Amino acid sequence: MNKKLLCAALIAGMSVAHAASAQETDFDDRWYLTGAVGYNFQDSDRLTDDAPFGSIGLGKFVSPNWSLDFELNYQNPNFEANKDLNWSQYGASLDLRRHFISEGRGWNPYVLMGLGYQRSEEEYSAGIGGPIDRKDGNFAAKVGVGLQTTLEKRVGVRAEVAYRASFDDQSVAAPDEDYFGDVLASVGVVIPLGTRAEAAPPPPPPPPTTTCADLDDDGDGVNNCDDKCPGSQAGQTIGPDGCPVPVSIDLKGVNFDFDKATLRPDAVSILSEATEILKRYPELKVEVAGHTDSVGTDAYNQKLSERRAKTVYDYLTSNGVDASRLVGPIGYGESRPIDTNDTAEGRARNRRTELNVQN
Numbered sequence: 001m002n003k004k005l006l007c008a009a010l011i012a013g014m015s016v017a018h019a020a021s022a023q024e025t026d027f028d029d030r031w032y033l034t035g036a037v038g039y040n041f042q043d044s045d046r047l048t049d050d051a052p053f054g055s056i057g058l059g060k061f062v063s064p065n066w067s068l069d070f071e072l073n074y075q076n077p078n079f080e081a082n083k084d085l086n087w088s089q090y091g092a093s094l095d096l097r098r099h100f101i102s103e104g105r106g107w108n109p110y111v112l113m114g115l116g117y118q119r120s121e122e123e124y125s126a127g128i129g130g131p132i133d134r135k136d137g138n139f140a141a142k143v144g145v146g147l148q149t150t151l152e153k154r155v156g157v158r159a160e161v162a163y164r165a166s167f168d169d170q171s172v173a174a175p176d177e178d179y180f181g182d183v184l185a186s187v188g189v190v191i192p193l194g195t196r197a198e199a200a201p202p203p204p205p206p207p208p209t210t211t212c213a214d215l216d217d218d219g220d221g222v223n224n225c226d227d228k229c230p231g232s233q234a235g236q237t238i239g240p241d242g243c244p245v246p247v248s249i250d251l252k253g254v255n256f257d258f259d260k261a262t263l264r265p266d267a268v269s270i271l272s273e274a275t276e277i278l279k280r281y282p283e284l285k286v287e288v289a290g291h292t293d294s295v296g297t298d299a300y301n302q303k304l305s306e307r308r309a310k311t312v313y314d315y316l317t318s319n320g321v322d323a324s325r326l327v328g329p330i331g332y333g334e335s336r337p338i339d340t341n342d343t344a345e346g347r348a349r350n351r352r353t354e355l356n357v358q359n
Helices: 003-017 265-280 298-318 344-350
Strands: 031-041 051-061 066-075 087-099 107-125 131-149 156-166 180-192 247-249 286-290 326-331 353-357
Touching (some): 031 156, 051 180, 298 353
Parallel strands (some): 286 326
Antiparallel strands (some): 031 180, 051 066, 066 087, 087 107, 107 131, 156 180, 247 353
16 A cells, blocks of 8 residues: 555544534543454455454543543454464554534544554464464554544443554565555444533622612612712602702792782682692692892892792681691792893792792
């Protein structure tokens, strides 16, 4: 056989073995025993018959996809021309297998490459003295492919075809050969030793980091990062900054004549509607506030606003609103205008009363 054929086979085997690496992290790393029987198709240049062979070995997976086996083999074929002359061979090899494992698949292919030592014992006839033995050892190499079941069960099964080159250049039967190439077809078993260790459970995820954006200490619906008023009370109307927002019951139309604190007829109907709202929501608590325009002195306007607030306060209490639900009456004078005091219309709007919701 041509040496170039062997070199090409070795290079091809190594190329395939380095391809398609899987990234699994958990694998069965138990030691295992192997045993196989098969048929050795002898190199025809050796002038021997094809013969059965057997092997035993010890190995383990060294990563999720790679296994390493130490293997002993033996075969004892006869010479084709003279069955009375014996020829036998035995040896050892270190075989590296690349397994292409897929989740849920029972049989997984692999490629192998191995290096080893083969010892040959050859009888040959030297004339009258009878047969003479030749015993030589030589380097050997092999490549191959196979299928193997997973080791989830107690025993795995392996089927394999390999090409082994024995670099025996001392053969009497074929003195011109530098090496012999045999084809080995076999089936065998893989027996794991011991029980497989259970994979450690993954560590629990770290607790989530809590920041002010995740907290709302006063329960007002605004997180602590954005809350500029962290002490707001339950029931208050809260703005986006976490601070209470003043809410008033609209008493638009409850205005007063200039320098007066008496209700005008059109204001009575509006106050009557406000009274019904307060009766409908008995939990509501309001501040009764009075306001004036800017005409007159501050002191006079303060007193006038207080009288106007008192007028509304008295109306509400006399029409069934409990005084405990009312804060005031309070006068703010001219300090809180809602319109300009430069026009008659603006000053009329500023002469008003408000019911400011407290809760």
